[in-house]
Amino acid sequence: MKTESAKEAKKRRRREPPPDPAPLPGLVDAHTHLAACGGRDAESVRAILDHAQAVGVEAVVTVADDMIDARWAVQAAHWDERAFAAVALHPTHAGELDDAARAELEEMVADPRVVAVGETGLDYYWPGKSESAASPEVQKDAFVWHIDLAKRIGKPLMIHNREADQDLLDILAAEGSPEVVIMHCFSGDRNVARECVDRGYLLSFSGTVSFANADELREAALLVPDEQILVETDAPFLTPHPYRGQPNQSYCLPYTARALAAIRGTDDETMAGILGGNARRAYQAPLQ
Template structure:
């Protein structure tokens, strides 16, 4: 799949739409290695109205990189955690380092953590469900101790994620990144006051359950993201994604919601600023 994606050209720049915040992206996986790379990606994003982005870690090397990326460009903020599939690497040394990295003032969330029940048994070295649950519980506690939002990765695990949140007690702010569940899960999350972030998948016409769920999310609980370099929105599905592609997703979402795209952009940007505390230097 990766070779097919890299073989395709990047989508053309969309018509500008501002203000926008990319609530979840992976700048290192987009090819950024240096401070210059980070700034180049954000310059492309800013040219179409995406003024800020939150870059996410999924392993310890990525978490270390995040804290250098957020210092390279004032438009970039970060989140650190071990991805659920890598929860078996969460030993004492990893915990100590993640605690140190999470304290960085421009790290604005703990994530992505959660549960992924798709990959166990399919991916060599993948953390077991039990290991994932233990890691998820630890990250929940870290979010509480740091006072930062908890960013959840949930794949094929609606009931199990809810069970852990109930057992451990959810932090004050919970964000479901790349929300991909149906209306029932959306209703539960909205009632709990949690924030749901929609990616390019909401533009896929065959994602009927997700598209129905999207209509249930009130403006103050809605974020938009690229999850770049993955989940490129229609009609560029399979091409490399990047933060500058976010307007495609927002316009598709606005069409689904039968609302002006500018309103959706402005409301999601305001929600991102409130949830993450984006005041130019980290959490308020």
């Protein structure tokens, strides 16, 4: 019988989904990607959301990166009452924001099952590393358009920010922020967190806040007021400790919620109530 090597065992573990966490009722996954998790038809979306609901995740917001994803997201939000959508062009896809895309996004965001404009923002990591990634200047133009769209439609603006803290905050200040701004998968330090908090933005934390090397991120999570904190999976990415690198789904959200409770010195149930309540308020009706 062949013995599994350490390398083979590591590869096998990375393919295995984490075990179910103990249920923690009242949660809302503020940002996930159902299509990337395999939710490309009504049956598979229902299975993902049934699994999540079994551990207390009562609703999810599924998010688009490009126009194809945006169409999937809106469909998913109509397939299952527990799914809602956010639509936009991810900053790396900002070059795809032509007249046809603008018109289609305008139509999509008017749908009552679409609860946010996002994810949009700036990503300075990928330009230069990927030939398909939009340049920073193209990203800025698209970001400004999405900000205006969120303000006109009266829905939250969901921000993607990677290595672009100052430019992103400067653009939001210059353009004027929508009433609700959500800093998806917050990754800044405590100083950026304070600036966002002072502006009234909501900071959404993913599994990265539980990573061993995330001390500064935990400091940021500690200073956010109760009314400005959200939790998300960003699934299928960013699976929380101790399952980092394994496939993520919305059912894993209680792991991150419990990590936030420990960081902030509160009990798990209270933390879940705060996180779920904030998501329901931020995304407004029809989240219930």
